[in-house]
Structures are given as C-alpha cells and as structure tokens.
Amino acid sequence: MKIKRAYRVWQRHWTVYTKLYKSSFALNFAEPVLYLVAMGLGLGTLVKQIHGEPYIKFIAPGIIASSSMFAAVYECTYGTYIRMTFQKTFDAILATPVNIDDLIAAELVWGATKSVIYGVTFMIVVALFGLVDSPFILLSIPVVFLCGLIFGELSLIFAAKVPGIDSFSYFYTLFMTPLFLFSGIFFPLETLPPFVTDIAFFTPLYHLVNVCRALSSGSLSGALWSSVWILVVVFVLATLPFKLMRKRVIA
Amino acid sequence: MNIIDAKNLTKDYNGLRAVDGVSFEIMQGECFGFLGPNGAGKTTVMRIISCFMPPTAGEVRVFGMEVTGEPSRIKSRLGVMPQDNNLDPDLSVFENLIVYARYFDILKKEATRRAQELLNFVELLEKADVNIEQLSGGMKHRLLLARSLINNPELLLLDEPTTGLDPHSRHAVWDRLNYLKSKDTTLILTTHYMEEAEKLCDRVAIMDSGKIVTVDTPARLIEKHGGNLEDVYLKLTGRNLED
Numbered sequence: 001m002k003i004k005r006a007y008r009v010w011q012r013h014w015t016v017y018t019k020l021y022k023s024s025f026a027l028n029f030a031e032p033v034l035y036l037v038a039m040g041l042g043l044g045t046l047v048k049q050i051h052g053e054p055y056i057k058f059i060a061p062g063i064i065a066s067s068s069m070f071a072a073v074y075e076c077t078y079g080t081y082i083r084m085t086f087q088k089t090f091d092a093i094l095a096t097p098v099n100i101d102d103l104i105a106a107e108l109v110w111g112a113t114k115s116v117i118y119g120v121t122f123m124i125v126v127a128l129f130g131l132v133d134s135p136f137i138l139l140s141i142p143v144v145f146l147c148g149l150i151f152g153e154l155s156l157i158f159a160a161k162v163p164g165i166d167s168f169s170y171f172y173t174l175f176m177t178p179l180f181l182f183s184g185i186f187f188p189l190e191t192l193p194p195f196v197t198d199i200a201f202f203t204p205l206y207h208l209v210n211v212c213r214a215l216s217s218g219s220l221s222g223a224l225w226s227s228v229w230i231l232v233v234v235f236v237l238a239t240l241p242f243k244l245m246r247k248r249v250i251a
Numbered sequence: 252m253n254i255i256d257a258k259n260l261t262k263d264y265n266g267l268r269a270v271d272g273v274s275f276e277i278m279q280g281e282c283f284g285f286l287g288p289n290g291a292g293k294t295t296v297m298r299i300i301s302c303f304m305p306p307t308a309g310e311v312r313v314f315g316m317e318v319t320g321e322p323s324r325i326k327s328r329l330g331v332m333p334q335d336n337n338l339d340p341d342l343s344v345f346e347n348l349i350v351y352a353r354y355f356d357i358l359k360k361e362a363t364r365r366a367q368e369l370l371n372f373v374e375l376l377e378k379a380d381v382n383i384e385q386l387s388g389g390m391k392h393r394l395l396l397a398r399s400l401i402n403n404p405e406l407l408l409l410d411e412p413t414t415g416l417d418p419h420s421r422h423a424v425w426d427r428l429n430y431l432k433s434k435d436t437t438l439i440l441t442t443h444y445m446e447e448a449e450k451l452c453d454r455v456a457i458m459d460s461g462k463i464v465t466v467d468t469p470a471r472l473i474e475k476h477g478g479n480l481e482d483v484y485l486k487l488t489g490r491n492l493e494d
Contacts, residue, residue: 005323008354015350016341088337094303095331096354096402097323250304251264 001101009098009106010113017114032067032122036060036129039186050188060131061212062185064140065147068119069205072111072148073176076155077168080107084159090249104245108152115148116141126216134218140211143223146230147208153237154204160244179205184213204233254279254406254437255300259309262295269295271461272309279405282428282438284448286484287458293441294334296458297410300439301331313406327355330404334411334441336391338383344370344394345379348401355402362401369397373427389420396427407431409440413447425450445480455480459488 040056047055083089093103120141126132158171182189182196183205189197200206207226214222255277262270270292277283285293299306300313302322311318313325339347345366352362370376373393378386386394392412399407412428413421428451432438442448448455449469457464457472464487465472469480476483485491 002323004356005354008356011353012339012350015346016339019346020341087340088333088335089339091303091333091335092337092339092351093354095301095326095329095333095399096351097327097356098354099322 001099001105005098005102006105006109009093009103010110012093013106013110014113029067029118029121029125031070032063032118033125035066036063036126056129057131058213059186060126060129061137061216062183062209064119064122064126064216065144065183065205065208065212066180066185067122068115068144068148069151069179069208070176071114071118072151073155075114076107076111076152077159077171078165079111080156081159081162081165081168084249085165094249100246100249101242104156104242107156108149108241111152111155112145112148115151116145119144119148132216134216136215136218136220137212139220139223140215143208143211143227143230146227146234147204149234150204150230150237153234153241156241157237157244160241160248179203182206183209185209204230252279253277254314255439256312257296257300257309258311260296260299260306260311261308262292262299262304263307264295268461270299270306273456273458273461273463274309275456275463275466277437277439279437280435281453282432282440282451284452284455285439285441285458286443286445286448286455286480287441288443288490290460291458292461293458294410297408297439297441301329301408302326327402328405330399330402330407332395332399332407332409332412334414336395338391338394338398340383343380343382344375344386347383347394348398351398352401357402365401365403366397369400372400373397374423389416389423392416392420392424393427396424400431404436406437406439409438411441411443413442413444421447445484449480457484457487459490464488 036056036059040059044055049055050058090103094100123132123137127137155171158168162168182200183203184200189200207229210226211223211230214220253276255275257276258274259272260270260274261268261272273296285296287293298304299311299318302318302325305319314328316325318325339350342350348366348369349362352365357365367376370379373396375390375394375397378390383391396412409428413424416424425447428438432451438451440451452469454466454468455472456466467475472483473479476486
C-alpha cells in the first residue's frame with residue numbers, strides 16, 4: 001500500500017462529493033436534527049432530566065456520534081458496493097498504478113472522512129442550540145475519525161461478502177438499528193439489565209457516545225478508556241477488510 | 252525486444268480453468284489480436300497482462316517485469332480500454348480524464364493539456380462538460396479510448412474495443428487505432444470480429460477453451476487454411492466464431 005496512491009482515490013471521492021454534496025448533504029443532516037428536535041423536545045417534556053441534565057442535552061452528544069456512524073456506514077456499504085459493482089469504478093481505478101490495497105485504504109479513510117464531516121456539522125448545530133458545555137468537544141473529532149474507520153471496516157467486511165445490494169438491509173436491521181437504540185444515546189443503559197451494558201461494551205457506537213458525552217461536559221477522564229478501546233479496535237479489525245476485498249475483487 | 256513474454260500461463264477462475272497453459276510473445280510496435288468466442292479465455296489473459304489479477308501458474312513478463320512483482324510500475328506504462336463502460340458517472344467528460352490522470356500522478360496543468368488534446372483526437376471536445384449519461388454508446392467508447400491514452404502508454408490493451416458499436420462508430424475507433432499503430436504504440440486487442448482482426452492485427456492468436464490453437468499473421472493463416480479468417484477458425488477449432 002502506498003499512501004500517495006490511496007490519496008489519489010480519496011481525492012476522487014472528495015471531487016465527487018464537493019460536486020454533488022448539495023443534493024445529499026441537506027438530507028443526511030436533516031435526520032439527526034429531526035431526532036434531536038422530536039426526541040429532545042417532544043420526549044423531553046415527559047422525561048425532564050437525566051443525570052441532572054435536560055433530556056435534549058443528554059441525547060445531543062449521542063446524536064453527534066450516531067450521525068457520524070451512519071455517514072461512514074452508508075459510504076462503505078452502499079457507496080463502496082455501487083462503485084465496486086454497478087459503476088465498475090474499481091475496475092477503472094485498478095487499471096492505473098493504484099492497487100487494490102491502496103483502493104481499500106482509500107475507501108476506509110473516505111468513510112472516516114464522511115464521519116468527521118457529519119459529526120462536526122452536527123456538533124456545530126448542537127453548539128448553536130446551546131447544548132455543549134465544554135470546548136473539549138473538539139477533542140472528539142479525532143476520535144470520531146477513528147471510530148469512522150471502525151464503522152468503515154465493519155461495513156467493508158460486510159460489503160465484501162454480500163451476494164447483492166439488497167443484503168445490506170440485514171446489516172442495517174440486525175446491526176445498525178440495535179446499535180443506534182442500545183448505545184446509550186436515548187437513555188442510560190443502566191436502566192436495563194446489566195447484560196445489555198456488557199454487550200454494548202463490545203460495540204463501537206457505545207464507546208463513541210461515551211466519548212462525545214464526556215467531552216461535551218468537559219470530562220477528559222470520562223473519555224479516556226473508550227477512546228483507547230476505539231484505537232485498539234481500529235487495529236484489531238484492520239486486516240480483514242483488505243483480505244476479504246482482495247478476494248472479492250480480484251478472485 | 253519483446254514487450255510481453257508469457258510462459259505456460261494458467262488461470263483457474265471460479266473452479267474452472269479459464270486459461271490453460273498458454274505461451275506467447277508480443278513484440279514492440281506490433282498489433283496482436285486474441286481471437287475467439289466468448290469464454291475462450293481472451294479477457295482473462297488481458298486481465299492478467301494488465302496486472303488486475305495474478306496467474307494461478309506460469310510466468311508473465313510485461314516490459315521485462317513480472318506481473319506479480321511490481322504491478323504499479325507496469326501499470327503506469329499501460330493503457331487499458333475495458334470491454335464494459337466504467338467511466339465515472341458522477342463526473343463530466345472532462346473531469347473523467349482529469350481525475351484519471353491524477354491516478355498516474357500527472358500534474359494538473361499537463362493533465363488539462365492532454366485531456367483537451369485527447370478529446371480533440373476522439374472528437375468529443377464539444378462534449379467536455381457533458382455528463383456521461385448524455386453520451387451515446389459510440390461516444391462512451393471513444394471517451395474510454397481517450398482515457399486509456401491519458402498516460403501516453405507504450406502498450407495499449409483493448410478488450411473488444413468495438414463490440415456493440417454501429418459500423419460508423421466501429422470505423423471511427425479503427426481509424427484511431429491505426430493512427431496509434433503508426434505512432435509505434437504496441438496494441439493488444441481481443442475480438443470476435445474477423446474483419447477487425449484482419450484490418451488491424453499484425454498477428455493473431457486463435458483461442459479456444461483456454462488454449463491458443465495457433466499464432467500467425469492473418470494473411471498466412473488464410474493462405475494456409477484457405478477462405479477468410481472465419482473459415483480458418485472453423486477449420487482449426489471445428490467451431491463457428493459466433494457460437
């Protein structure tokens with residue numbers, strides 16, 4: 001793998017994104033805002049406070065995490081799959097000095113880049129709502145990037161194995177939706193039996209929510225262990241997407 | 252000097268032997284054709300030459316370098332025109348060339364100059380800012396050809412360059428390939444059109460079921476076996492090319 005060649009592919013994605021973002025950005029962005037308003041203000045009138053905070057303030061950092069997650073996952077499932085199969089963009093790129101490992105590295109880093117784009121945008125929105133206490137929230141940006149790599153890795157592993165594009169609905173229903181609901185975004189997991197927290201410990205979104213929530217309230221120590229977890233898992237998962245994609249694309 | 256040396260090249264693919272121990276040499280400046288029906292193994296040979304996938308067994312050298320060794324160094328000197336359209340639908344005609352040039356580390360200014368020159372060469376200059384979807388099939392083919400030339404390749408690989416084109420578009424592609432030949436670019440193409448092989452190729456390899464049946468000039472093949480290339484094919488393989 002050569003960073004420069006991977007960068008060329010990343011640059012292609014960036015060129016396309018900056019050309020087309022107007023058509024997709026508003027939609028992706030509207031969803032977290034809808035969650036924030038509907039749950040935060042709607043449900044918030046019933047829930048009043050969690051851990052001494054207004055409900056909307058409790059969920060805001062979690063939605064930063066989930067919107068960054070969906071950005072990377074969407075990119076590295078549907079986005080990658082379409083480029084790999086229907087558009088044959090992979091074939092075109094692999095006829096140049098770029099090799100398959102460069103290409104897969106670029107898909108991952110691009111997914112993580114999308115995580116940062118959506119995470120940061122939503123951070124700004126949340127800050128404008130006055131829901132962020134500490135500028136430490138900015139420290140979550142590199143963690144959002146790393147966690148974006150994890151979501152990208154998981155998505156590419158799945159994308160390398162699916163027989164067709166419809167199979168992604170399994171990934172979303174069986175994996176993404178439970179993560180979204182049971183990672184402590186909308187309620188503290190302690191309210192459920194302890195095994196839920198035990199399971200959540202092994203999932204990336206739970207840790208990203210921890211990090212965003214801790215940093216948003218100004219607690220560095222609260223973010224530390226989850227950040228370490230994320231960093232370690234990025235490396236643990238790193239080889240598998242390359243191996244599976246090599247097998248899928250080159251055969 | 253040989254641009255390509257292949258010895259006992261074999262490729263197993265989805266449990267099938269797609270290419271079965273073929274050996275061939277291709278010289279600099281010649282136009283070499285792989286002729287055969289679908290499934291004969293032509294495209295697989297092309298994909299191995301273009302370093303897209305490694306051979307299962309055997310040895311393939313391009314520009315004297317092993318394809319499994321440093322593929323990027325080989326690929327930087329190759330042009331590949333694929334059988335299927337894989338232009339980037341998210342980019343305009345011009346952007347397709349510019350973005351492709353970046354993969355070869357061609358600087359912006361030089362890429363712009365070459366893109367304009369190539370669009371002129373394939374007569375698509377006035378379509379520069381058009382979206383890919385708005386191009387006709389023949390125009391897409393011409394753009395694929397232009398894209399494959401963005402790095403001034405010494406060797407151009409063309410996988411069925413005119414399949415699915417109307418006669419007019421086919422002649423337009425042939426004219427340009429003849430021009431490239433006159434400029435000493437080595438061309439390797441696959442085809443199942445006899446006329447294409449006769450018009451363009453200095454030598455053809457007749458392929459059947461993953462094997463090369465014979466390699467010779469079209470003229471000598473016809474002389475030896477009589478009739479036209481179609482008859483030669485039928486005689487050598489017992490099969491009709493269109494099967």
